[in-house]
Amino acid sequence: MQNTLAETLLHKFNVFTQEVQLAAEQLSGTIPILLHNLSHVDQDIEAALRLERTDNQRLALTAIEERLEELLNELMWNTDPDNVQFKSPVIECLEFISAYKKHLTYQSELQQEIPNPYITGIPLDDKQPIFVGRQEFSAKLEQLLVSPRCPPLLLYGQRRMGKTSLLYNLSRLLPSTIIPLFVDLQGPAGLAIDHVGFLYNLSRAMSLSAKLRCQLELPPLTRQELQADPFACFDEWLTEIEQTWPDTIILLILDEFINLEDAFDSGRLNEQWVLSLLRHQIQHRPRLKILLAGSHAFEELQRWSSYLVNVHTLHIGYLSESEARQLIEKPVNNFPLRYTPAACERVLQLTHCHPALVQLLCAEIVELKNTQVAEQRRLAQIEEVEAAIPRCLEGVKFYFSDILHNQLNHWDRQILKFLALQGEGKIVKLTTLAHYARSKGQDLEALKASIDHLLRRELIEIIEQGYRFQIELMRRWLLQ
Numbered sequence: 001m002q003n004t005l006a007e008t009l010l011h012k013f014n015v016f017t018q019e020v021q022l023a024a025e026q027l028s029g030t031i032p033i034l035l036h037n038l039s040h041v042d043q044d045i046e047a048a049l050r051l052e053r054t055d056n057q058r059l060a061l062t063a064i065e066e067r068l069e070e071l072l073n074e075l076m077w078n079t080d081p082d083n084v085q086f087k088s089p090v091i092e093c094l095e096f097i098s099a100y101k102k103h104l105t106y107q108s109e110l111q112q113e114i115p116n117p118y119i120t121g122i123p124l125d126d127k128q129p130i131f132v133g134r135q136e137f138s139a140k141l142e143q144l145l146v147s148p149r150c151p152p153l154l155l156y157g158q159r160r161m162g163k164t165s166l167l168y169n170l171s172r173l174l175p176s177t178i179i180p181l182f183v184d185l186q187g188p189a190g191l192a193i194d195h196v197g198f199l200y201n202l203s204r205a206m207s208l209s210a211k212l213r214c215q216l217e218l219p220p221l222t223r224q225e226l227q228a229d230p231f232a233c234f235d236e237w238l239t240e241i242e243q244t245w246p247d248t249i250i251l252l253i254l255d256e257f258i259n260l261e262d263a264f265d266s267g268r269l270n271e272q273w274v275l276s277l278l279r280h281q282i283q284h285r286p287r288l289k290i291l292l293a294g295s296h297a298f299e300e301l302q303r304w305s306s307y308l309v310n311v312h313t314l315h316i317g318y319l320s321e322s323e324a325r326q327l328i329e330k331p332v333n334n335f336p337l338r339y340t341p342a343a344c345e346r347v348l349q350l351t352h353c354h355p356a357l358v359q360l361l362c363a364e365i366v367e368l369k370n371t372q373v374a375e376q377r378r379l380a381q382i383e384e385v386e387a388a389i390p391r392c393l394e395g396v397k398f399y400f401s402d403i404l405h406n407q408l409n410h411w412d413r414q415i416l417k418f419l420a421l422q423g424e425g426k427i428v429k430l431t432t433l434a435h436y437a438r439s440k441g442q443d444l445e446a447l448k449a450s451i452d453h454l455l456r457r458e459l460i461e462i463i464e465q466g467y468r469f470q471i472e473l474m475r476r477w478l479l480q
């Protein structure tokens with residue numbers, strides 16, 4: 001963040017943040033509530049400017065821009081007299097961000113850099129052209145949703161396999177007669193301290209999703225309305241929605257639904273009431289469908305299965321080879337970087353077509369190419385793919401270590417490491433694994449349980465009556 005333009009931008013937001021914080025202390029009414037979301041926006045700007053890649057800076061600034069635009073929109077409609085003093089500062093802040101983004105674009109054009117189109121670390125929304133594939137999945141989902149007996153659905157996939165990105169993109173992939181309403185239960189709804197807070201934030205997330213992705217305005221629902229009889233009031237609100245769009249299917253999506261377990265365990269929400277509410281909708285509203293999403297299989301979740309019977313699981317896994325190729329070779333139109341066939345093949349082998357890993361590795365390849373002289377920059381060779389691996393492994397360490405330490409037990413880890421030690425693509429027979437397990441004091445039953453678990457987590461696969469590692473990048477990381 002050496003340039004003065006960045007300093008000016010930051011200064012502007014420091015001043016704006018002070019105004020917002022002052023408003024929170026001194027004003028009453030609705031304005032402090034509207035501004036709450038921006039009470040530390042200067043820190044977000046600072047974090048954005050510290051990002052190493054200019055395209056990531058641009059992305060982070062766009063996210064802040066969207067929050068400011070949303071605020072401006074709310075201020076325009078708000079009748080509180082205090083709103084006047086905030087409109088111009090918000091517009092000015094937006095202008096500053098826009099100017100800085102133009103500067104970033106100019107800088108990369110000046111250096112003839114390959115623009116890095118890859119998006120890592122955040123789910124892809126429906127405006128990002130780099131989302132590939134998943135048409136087969138959406139066709140299957142559509143078929144289920146239109147059938148009169150559609151059971152509750154569970155979208156099940158491993159971490160970072162693209163669940164949220166797919167859910168964000170459903171409004172684009174499904175016909176407009178299906179209205180997907182996306183709720184992230186890691187957000188305010190899942191964190192609510194009581195039922196009014198939960199239902200209010202649930203309704204807000206549904207409304208925001210309808211507005212952002214379907215350009216639909218759901219009827220309003222306020223906290224005050226919910227106070228007296230929250231569940232009945234929420235139920236009436238759903239009826240109102242159904243009546244407003246009579247010929248549609250409303251798909252309520254609860255991403256990371258597992259977060260409700262914490263709310264149940266800590267007593268913030270009553271398990272029976274909340275799950276009964278869901279069951280009631282399933283039984284009595286044929287046009288409202290429920291889709292839960294997460295990385296837990298339904299069999300693992302006893303408390304849910306007694307309320308939601310007959311759940312149908314939809315699995316989301318690795319990309320197909322052709323989808324992964326598209327992500328590598330043509331992530332966006334007019335992508336200037338070409339790959340030799342061997343280089344492209346190597347990316348496929350290293351990532352096993354895992355969407356997040358393809359994006360991470362390709363992002364590093366672009367970064368590496370941008371350090372080269374202009375004449376070499378536009379063709380990626382296999383050696384460069386290999387050279388990008390160490391930085392890619394740096395980027396995936398939290399993801400891999402989460403799998404290793406939070407999803408696997410001691411024995412699973414031992415078996416996985418043993419498989420990793422055998423080398424790239426090596427197939428290991430059950431007898432060899434049994435021999436190794438015995439030497440470590442693990443009996444055959446425990447070994448089979450570990451293998452089962454590793455297969456379910458899609459970390460190993462069965463090949464010619466043996467087992468092998470699926471993701472070469474992960475194997476390399478384990479050996480570090």
Ligand SMILES: Nc1ncnc2c1ncn2[C@@H]1O[C@H](COP(=O)(O)OP(=O)(O)OP(=O)(O)O)[C@@H](O)[C@H]1O
Nearest residue numbers: 121122131132159160161162163164165355356359
């Ligand atoms: N269809 C896709 N096309 C291209 N890239 C994708 C696709 N799906 C996912 N990705 C990549 O994978 C990353 C992870 O995606 P996402 O956050 O949607 O996964 P997730 O399964 O919801 O993860 P988590 O379990 O951590 O919530 C994205 O940031 C993006 O880089």
Ligand SMILES: [Mg+2]
Nearest residue numbers: 123163164165
């Ligand atoms: Mg997710």
